[in-house]
Amino acid sequence: MSAGEADFGLEISRGVLAKFAMAAIGFAGSIVFARVLGPSGYGAFYIVVTLVNVLDNPVTGWGSACKKRISETGFPIAEALGSGLLGAVILPLGMLPAVYLIVIFTDLYALSGLFVPFSVLFSAVCFFAVTNRILSARSNFAAAEWSDTLRSFFTTPLQLVFILLGFEAAGMVYGLTIATALSIPYVLYRIHIRPVLPTRESLASITSYARYSIPNGFISTTQSRFDILLLGALLTSSAVGEYQVSMQLTLAGTFIGAVASKGLMARVSDYWSRNEHDAVINDVTNSLGYASVLAIPIFFGVAAMPNDLLVTVFGSQYAGGGLVLVGLALFRVVKMQSSQLQSTMAGLNRPDITMRIGLVVLILNVGLGYALLLEYGVFGVVVATILSEVIRYATLSYTIKQHLPAVTLFAKPLRQQLLAGVTMFILIDWLHMTNGVSWWGELLVLIGLGGITYFATLIVISKSFRLTVKGVVSDALAG
Template identity: 40%
Template sequence: MSDTEASDVSLGGETLKATLAKFTMAVAGLVGTIVFARLLGPVGIGGYYLLMTVIRLSTRPVGGLSTAVQKRLSESGFAVGEAMTITTSAALAWTALNVGVAYLLRERLKSFVGFEDAVLAFGVLLGTLNLFILYQGAISATGRIGWSRWIDTTRSYLTLPAQLALVWVGLGAAGMAYGEAIATAILLVPIFNAAAAFERPTLETAKSIWEYAKYSIPNRYLSRAYSELDILILGVLLTETAAGHYGVAFRLSIPAMFIAMVASSGLFSRVSNLRSKDEPIAEDVHNTLSFTSLFAIPMLFGGAVLDRQLIVTLYGSEFGPAAPLLTGLLLFQLVRTQSSPLEKVVGALDRPNVMTRVYALLLVVNTIIGVGFTLWLGAIGVVIATILAETLRYAVLAVYLRRDQPVFSLFPRALIAQLFSGVLMGSVLVGAKTVVRVDSWLILGGMIGGGAVVYFTVLFAVSRRFRETVLGTLDDLYPAWRDVLNVE
């Protein structure tokens, strides 16, 4: 692995590169969903999604192990080669165990996913994904989240033609699994070369990794249960239609989290590295919290104004009831953009046990109020419950961190400028909506683009911190830009 440590890397520059990768990858995902839904129909693509559900459950322990790897390898001076030997062996053993179980239950697995090659498809895709997830965590430990995310994005763009070719020759849903496995295996070569460094492990290194993994692994399951709880409550208490409305609204809200997702990962490695060297971390936490809501704020205000137009234009009039759900979920994502970095800081301070207790609390609270509010208010009730639960997560983490790190500023001034810009943008959209009828893709696109221009123009004008961050990030990515544009 590289000798570069997370604190040596520009978090702003890496976040920008990783966020661009996220958006680029989202395009591939959207195109793939549309293409294969048309080629395979709901039954065929449904079988692939069911197989992926089983695989995601099976990769959770390796995902938790990857978090432990990222934590330990981000610590200055940790035994990299020993850690990679231990975790690679564990990932391979876990894969073998899962494939064995899948073979024993092969008839049930075939019946569940609906195609014959279920066990083979499960095995090859699980094996490649487990190693990919593990080595991606090792690369992220160095702070190079931009490179890590672009590797993942490249995987998405290799997956699409591989899947298309295999589906085209008649392999159906199994071909989609094989296609993703092939693309993942190809990208394993560079990611393996970057992360691999094997040495004979010691018991001390194994204990250190396990001390973290014994919490990060169940945390993966708890966080997944927390994120899937809404759709489960709707499916049990209401109808498939309500779950469908929630699903499309949630998908539209996901880009609000892009910056927070990638910045939180970089912050995790950076804080862990700084803490291992007894260096201060408050500035990095403050800088990250200042801009993790950069997309969520305009999306909330824009979504509140254009919620129905967005839903109906994209999905059709039958999805109109999803409009209020979209506004609520955008508010949830805004709170989440502030709570997610705090969760990563807690983990980076070597307190994964705190997150285990927090997620256990959230599951109980969200289940109780989610069921009650859904029975009382319908689908919007589960959204309100989720907002309250996420607010509770933020409050608990904030109180914990303020006690452990009293110098933290949990509400940066940059957020005030973003909220001001968002309110102004929303006001402009309300005015434009009274003049222009939003009834086509072209007009909707113009409204969204115009709102974005207003938001970022106002923010650039009123926030010196935003200006400095933008220009500083450009300096990190392309130092010669000032000479090219003749700017001081």
């Protein structure tokens, strides 16, 4: 079954459930690890993970090209899978020696003591990333999220064991590596296709897309993780640790948008290849309408009590990062919108446009980030990231309108979510100012009241939200 034939709402709901399960497991672990390792050790682990995520882009970009071809009518899926696995073997063999030389001669990010953990994680992630991208092109694309959830299920206890054994930051890397390796067989099982060696024609077709998807991946990942790269290079791993806990507190805002964007690319590609333009417009408009439905309440909730959230959850050593937390929550809202537009452009077979826009945004982010870091510290880097993402969204919006004029960018559901968010903020800000937060119980009550207020308001004012919830629940019960 192709991606276009899948029940999009049902697959998104399954994927979001996987995201919540994964977040619950990972968040519980992050609280323990952030407190035990402190900002420095916790930051060192995320520097390694960030470098892996940036440097594996030749492999993940190749996997994205395989995913694109799978989503097209008539392309041999077994050959696409074979191509992906081939890239996951060959490309790391060429990259790791180059990374080793860089580490020896520069000791950039103080990786000399973490090169072995970095190498094994890099190799495992390459296989996982390629196969999981291919899985997300199938009609059951929510299974790609559940594979990540399975990985999280393994990761947290394994990391805890390694930390108890005294491995510290390296132990967290080893735990993630083993968890990643254990999850790959599940991904291959869910793809449910035996790979075959690709023909020259298939490789040429994949390569023609990969010449854009690989640099696109580098640009996108570097831009999205530039804050950590810059903070790790110019400040300390402690600054990275303080930044990362704010990223984790706002992570739930990405769940619906991230799942939708993964499936959207394949569906747009499938419909576009069959000249079903009305179906493309409908899917893109709906995705934009609901991509930020979780990011919006998180932003307004964070804005009402930023410092109390950080200190209560992660401890007093992370105090003072309230502005960073609010800025990152706002970034999540904008990012979820632009991610739908990026997936749409990829599905329209125009990765070249996304690459050019991404390159401009990256250059802007690097220049602004460096200048504002020197002036305002960590918060300056966050401001640069927000401004860069706003520019990405604006340029992608203009481009999408040239290809799909009927797409509604600022649809009524999105406006209603903002109204519900403002309503929630007024209530939570008043309660917080009146009573404050002194322990976990009070924080959980405020979070619960905020969530109830936001979604109750949406149910009252938004007919489309009521219909969407009803349809997803019906499909889930029927499925």
